[in-house]
Each structure stands twice: as C-alpha cells, then as structure tokens.
Amino acid sequence: MTYSLRCKVIVGGKASGRVLATKQPINFLSSVDPLTGMITDENHELCGNSVKERVLVFPYAVGSSVGAYSIFALRSNRVSPVGIICTSKTDITTASGCAIANIPLLELCTDQVIPEIENFNEALVDGISGILQIKKV
Amino acid sequence: MFVHLTRDEEDALDEKHGKATSLAYKILLSIGKATDAEKLIPVEWVHLSGVNYNTIGDAGVKFLREYSEGTRFGVPTTINPMGYDAQKQNNLSNNFKRSQIEIIKAYEKMGSIPSFSCIPYEIFQLPDRGHNVSFAESNAAVIANSVFGLHTNKESSLSALASAVTGKTPYSELRIESVRDPKIKVKLETNLNTELDYGLLGYFSGKSTKESCISFGHNISNIDMYKTKSLAAALGTSGGCGMFSNKEINGESISFGKEEEKSVMDELNTTESGDVIALGSPQLGAFELELLSNMINGKKFSKRCMIFCPRAIYEKACSSGIAQKLENAGGSLICDACTCLSPLLTHEEYDGVITNSVKAAHYLNKSNGVSVCLTDLKSIIRNYTR
Numbered sequence: 001m002t003y004s005l006r007c008k009v010i011v012g013g014k015a016s017g018r019v020l021a022t023k024q025p026i027n028f029l030s031s032v033d034p035l036t037g038m039i040t041d042e043n044h045e046l047c048g049n050s051v052k053e054r055v056l057v058f059p060y061a062v063g064s065s066v067g068a069y070s071i072f073a074l075r076s077n078r079v080s081p082v083g084i085i086c087t088s089k090t091d092i093t094t095a096s097g098c099a100i101a102n103i104p105l106l107e108l109c110t111d112q113v114i115p116e117i118e119n120f121n122e123a124l125v126d127g128i129s130g131i132l133q134i135k136k137v
Numbered sequence: 138m139f140v141h142l143t144r145d146e147e148d149a150l151d152e153k154h155g156k157a158t159s160l161a162y163k164i165l166l167s168i169g170k171a172t173d174a175e176k177l178i179p180v181e182w183v184h185l186s187g188v189n190y191n192t193i194g195d196a197g198v199k200f201l202r203e204y205s206e207g208t209r210f211g212v213p214t215t216i217n218p219m220g221y222d223a224q225k226q227n228n229l230s231n232n233f234k235r236s237q238i239e240i241i242k243a244y245e246k247m248g249s250i251p252s253f254s255c256i257p258y259e260i261f262q263l264p265d266r267g268h269n270v271s272f273a274e275s276n277a278a279v280i281a282n283s284v285f286g287l288h289t290n291k292e293s294s295l296s297a298l299a300s301a302v303t304g305k306t307p308y309s310e311l312r313i314e315s316v317r318d319p320k321i322k323v324k325l326e327t328n329l330n331t332e333l334d335y336g337l338l339g340y341f342s343g344k345s346t347k348e349s350c351i352s353f354g355h356n357i358s359n360i361d362m363y364k365t366k367s368l369a370a371a372l373g374t375s376g377g378c379g380m381f382s383n384k385e386i387n388g389e390s391i392s393f394g395k396e397e398e399k400s401v402m403d404e405l406n407t408t409e410s411g412d413v414i415a416l417g418s419p420q421l422g423a424f425e426l427e428l429l430s431n432m433i434n435g436k437k438f439s440k441r442c443m444i445f446c447p448r449a450i451y452e453k454a455c456s457s458g459i460a461q462k463l464e465n466a467g468g469s470l471i472c473d474a475c476t477c478l479s480p481l482l483t484h485e486e487y488d489g490v491i492t493n494s495v496k497a498a499h500y501l502n503k504s505n506g507v508s509v510c511l512t513d514l515k516s517i518i519r520n521y522t523r
Contacts, residue, residue, distance in 0.1 A: 025377070030499065030500055035412075060377055064186070065273040068294050068295040069197045069295070072196055074198035075196075076200075092290055092291065092293045095167045095296075096164045096167065096168055096293045097293065099163050099164045135177060
C-alpha cells in the first residue's frame with residue numbers, strides 16, 4: 001500500500017529511508033544522544049530507537065532552544081535522520097536545525113486524510129514537489 | 138504563503154554579503170516558512186543560547202569556529218551561561234576547558250556581550266513593551282513575553298544567531314498581537330504555595346498544549362519573581378509554549394490538580410535525598426539571593442550547596458553583604474554557569490542532586506544522568522541547614 005501526502009516544504013531536498021514515527025513531541029537536547037542518534041529518554045515511546053538514516057515523523061520539537069545545535073550535531077556525527085516530517089506545527093528549533101544541517105524538512109498539510117504513519121515502513125521525502133510518499137511493505 | 142524578502146534581503150540570501158550572512162537568511166527563511174511569516178522585521182536585542190560546551194559539543198564548536206570567521210553581530214547580543222565559573226577552580230578536564238574557551242572566543246569575535254546569564258531580563262535595561270527582541274533561552278523568552286511585554290518567539294540558538302547577524306526575524310507567531318491572546322486555559326484545582334508548585338504547573342502545562350500562549354487566569358497575577366521564573370522555565374522545558382497570561386478566557390481548558398502535580402513529581406523526583414544542593418535554574422537574581430539569606434538566618438548548610446547566579450548579581454550581593462552571608466553558611470556562589478546542564482554536576486561525582494528547580498530536574502535526570510531529589514526551598518532549608 002502506498003500513500004502520497006501533500007506537504008509544505010520548509011527545507012528542500014530529497015531523501016528516502018525507513019519510517020520512525022511518533023505522536024509524541026521530542027526534546028532534541030535531552031532525549032537524543034548526539035553521538036549515536038539513540039533516543040534515550042525513558043519517558044519517550046521511541047526510547048531505544050535510533051534516528052540514524054530514518055525518516056523521522058513527529059509532531060514538533062519541545063524544550064531547549066539548543067535543540068537546533070543537537071540536530072546539527074546529529075548530522076555532523078553522521079547519525080541524523082535523512083528527512084524529517086512534522087505532523088503538527090513545525091517549530092523554530094527543528095526548522096533552524098534542519099536548515100543548517102541540510103536535512104529535508106516537510107510539514108504535512110492538514111486538509112487531507114492522513115493514515116496512521118506509524119504503520120508504514122518506507123518513506124520517500126520529496127522536498128522539491130512537497131510530496132511525502134509512504135509505503136507498507 | 139511566501140515570505141516576502143526585500144531586494145537587499147534577496148541579495149544577502151544570494152551570498153552578495155558573504156556566506157555567513159547568506160546562511161543566516163537561509164535560517165530565517167526556513168523559520169519564516171515554518172511559521173507562515175509574510176516578511177522579516179527588525180529586532181532590537183538578541184539573547185543567544187548555545188554557549189555551554191556541555192550542550193553544543195564538538196559539532197557546535199566547529200560550527201562556531203568557522204562561522205565566526207566571516208561575520209559580526211549587527212544588534213546588541215547577550216549570551217547564556219557557559220559550563221563553569223571563569224574565576225573559580227574546578228576539576229573539569231583540559232579538553233572541556235579548551236573547547237569552552239574556544240566557544241567564548243567565537244562569540245566574542247562576533248561581538249557578543251559576555252553576560253553568561255540565562256536571566257538577561259534581570260541585569261540589562263529592557264526595551265519598552267511591544268518592542269521586538271529575539272530570545273533563545275526558553276525561560277527568558279517566556280518571561281520577556283509574559284512579564285515584560287516584549288515580543289519574541291521561543292527562538293532556537295540558531296534562529297537567534299541568525300537574528301544577531303541580520304538584525305531581523307520573521308514576523309510570525311508571538312510577534313503578532315492576536316496570537317498573544319491565550320487560546321487555552323489551565324484551571325487550577327489545587328493550591329499553589331511554593332516556587333516548586335509553580336514549576337510543576339509549568340511543566341504540566343507545557344506538556345499538555347501546543348498553543349503558543351496559555352492562560353492561568355487571575356491566580357497568577359501577583360506571584361513573586363522566584364515563582365514566576367520557576368513557572369516560566371518549566372513551561373519552556375516541557376513544551377513549545379512561549380507565553381502565559383492572566384487574561385480570563387471562555388474557551389478550551391485543562392485542569393491542574395493534585396493528580397497532575399503528582400504525575401510530574403513521579404517523573405522528575407527520582408531519589409529521596411542527595412549529596413549536593415543546587416539552586417538556580419534559572420540563575421538566581423537579587424530577590425532570590427536576599428530571600429535565601431533571610432531564610433538561612435545564620436544557620437549553616439549540612440551538605441555542599443551550589444548557588445548559581447549571574448556575575449552582575451553576585452557583585453551587587455558582595456556590596457550588600459548578602460554574598461558573605463551565603464558563603465558563611467557554607468554556600469558556594471557560582472557565576473557564569475547554571476544548574477541546568479552543568480558539567481559540575483555529574484553522576485560520577487554525585488549520587489543525587491537536591492534542587493527546587495523543575496527545569497534543572499528535567500535536564501539533570503535526562504541529560505546528566507543524575508538522580509534528583511526535587512523539593513521546595515523551604516524544605517531544603519529545613520532539612521539541610523542547622
């Protein structure tokens with residue numbers, strides 16, 4: 001099954017990878033290890049997963065303003081997501097972090113039917129045309 | 138919606154004023170798109186986070202080293218705390234100190250004011266209400282909006298850096314008057330007494346809403362600066378909300394009662410006691426230092442006690458004699474740094490940290506890996522002084 005979802009493009013570029021999706025916001029400074037990409041916050045449902053080479057789908061970032069550097073550090077340490085999708089309201093931390101890390105960043109348009117992205121495995125992020133393609137394989 | 142750029146801004150984006158300025162505009166443009174801004178507007182003052190080596194790491198050092206080669210700040214720019222007190226001994230590694238000094242030099246080179254404080258609103262003269270600033274420290278952004286009527290979004294280290302270079306910011310979110318009206322109310326169903334209670338309220342509220350402005354109703358109209366800072370810092374830590382208000386609204390509401398208070402305590406209070414007391418996240422201001430010295434009232438701390446405050450506040454406390462009173466009680470006043478994410482508070486050195494700061498508890502638990510005994514100031518004084 002494949003879905004194509006329209007998105008607003010925040011940072012352009014193309015990427016593809018396995019989906020890592022959550023409905024919980026993320027504090028990039030306190031919840032993700034910048035050296036390994038592992039989510040380490042025991043109170044987060046993705047704890048124990050790595051963001052490395054994934055298409056990270058989450059509502060928005062919370063907490064520290066330094067989270068923008070955390071996204072950049074993930075990229076510098078080669079453990080960053082390949083693409084990021086905000087499902088709710090793209091925040092300033094994620095937008096600025098992706099802008100300097102050159103990570104394609106899209107925000108889902110809310111005027112369409114959006115399936116449970118957690119149930120899909122593969123994602124194709126097209127930050128040129130603004131389409132997120134998700135596939136269940 | 139597209140962000141409308143002036144000819145000059147377009148040129149800057151196209152690298153006509155150098156690479157660093159172009160990157161700054163690229164950052165502003167991405168934020169502008171994310172927040173549906175129609176244009177950029179000027180800011181009068183920027184406050185930067187991303188100063189402590191413990192938070193930005195080697196990737197941050199490398200970025201700042203290169204970035205500072207090509208640019209200078211265009212507006213007055215103050216900066217957040219770093220990792221340690223520059224004028225006191227510590228046992229941090231040479232690598233840490235070397236990296237920290239490199240960060241400071243990069244900011245200095247770009248023209249920052251060496252404030253090393255997360256409470257710039259207590260040590261600098263503020264612009265008039267309604268003026269635009271760009272504050273990246275989350276507690277400072279919330280306080281600037283909620284208490285002092287300045288206009289700022291909850292900026293990131295990098296969005297504020299871009300504003301420091303360009304003197305501009307996207308006109309969006311809390312910079313627009315209508316967004317500054319609260320959209321959701323938190324109804325208080327329990328009595329709030331201590332600064333810790335207000336911190337728990339802030340942490341819960343930040344977690345429970347994605348709105349930019351939240352109302353607590355008239356209950357918070359007359360709270361002191363300690364409680365206000367505790368509330369603002371916790372709100373900024375757990376969520377994306379950048380402002381609170383005491384305006385009553387008749388819309389959506391959520392409740393904060395004993396159960397909600399307990400759920401935050403269960404998450405952040407991870408040990409029964411500790412071997413060091415840490416006060417100040419946000420850093421303590423003049424009001425809190427005086428309050429603390431009055432509460433101690435000649436007694437002595439029974440455990441090591443670190444008190445974090447800005448150097449400007451410390452110097453005043455020295456002239457008034459309050460610093461000496463705190464030091465006589467065994468307190469150690471630490472400038473330039475803050476409890477939150479301090480490399481001075483590690484799990485190698487301490488089994489548990491006693492603090493009244495919800496923000497500190499969050500980062501000590503989750504980033505420093507140190508257990509936290511979260512308790513209010515009155516209880517700290519009662520249990521750990523004699």
